[in-house]
Amino acid sequence: MRPLHFSESGKGYPLVFIHGFCETSAIWKEFTKPLAKHFHVYALDLPGFGQSDLLPLPFSIDQVSDAVAQWLRENKIFNSLIIGHSLGGYVALALARRHIDLIKAIGLFHSTSFADTLEKKENRNKVIEFVKRNGVAPYIETLVPGLFFNKENPNIHEVQRIALMTKKETLIAFAESMRDRSDSDEILRNREIIKFFISGREDTVIPPEITKKSAEMSQNCTFFELAAVGHMGLFEAKTECQRIISDFASDLFRDN
Helix, strand or coil: CCCCCEEEECCCCEEEEECCCCCCHHHHCCCCCCHHHCCEEEEECCCCCCCCCCCCCCCCHHHHHHHHHHHHHHCCCCCEEEEEECHHHHHHHHHHHHCHHHEEEEEEECCCCCCCCHHHHHHHHHHHHHHHHHCHHHHHHHHHHHHCCCCCCCCHHHHHHHHCCCCHHHHHHHHHHHHCCCCCHHHHHCCCCEEEEEEECCCCCCCHHHHHHHHHCCCCEEEEEECCCCCCHHHHCHHHHHHHHHHHHHHHHCCC
16 A cells, blocks of 8 residues: 655644545645645545545544554654544544554544444445445535535535545445444543534534534533534635634644
């Protein structure tokens, strides 16, 4: 397996951005530009997405985090702020649990520490069966608009373009690994791990009450809620999210 594909820009303390389900590192291209003026910004393709090779099947979220940890070590990226969108947040949590020596803090961007409920697991199974029967495109055409609060948001087309590049085996494998992941509540309760949540008030994928519940049980955690935003704050409230992350990172690294 080749090393994970990634892009980097800027200089300074490291910020590592991990994309969500049916996304690639390209999702961060415009979002991270102002952050690269003050930090060393990395964005990687998770295994099977973009230009990164898929892990041997089947695999778990823990194994995905091991691949990311190997990439961090290979590129000598230490003491970083890991920011994960949705699925990327699950990977960030697994990194914090299994490779805490590599990271300084995690940001959960429209993500949760909780395992899937029985209802969510059943929905994942339905997605898997649908994609097996019908392919990726019909699923993506329904998925992407539902991630946004405003269904007329002009960024929907770009997100859809990126999502349509997802290979069927990658989509199915990650749907299975998300379905079967365990909770990461112990990471939230660990005061040694600094963390933040960004939640969309209109998020139907990970509703704000779920994110709030995670934040309330957390130690050493900051919670941000975005009004009139669904699951895609990096597009729907780009400037506000950039400010949140920049301020959080500046405070995090101030004493280094």
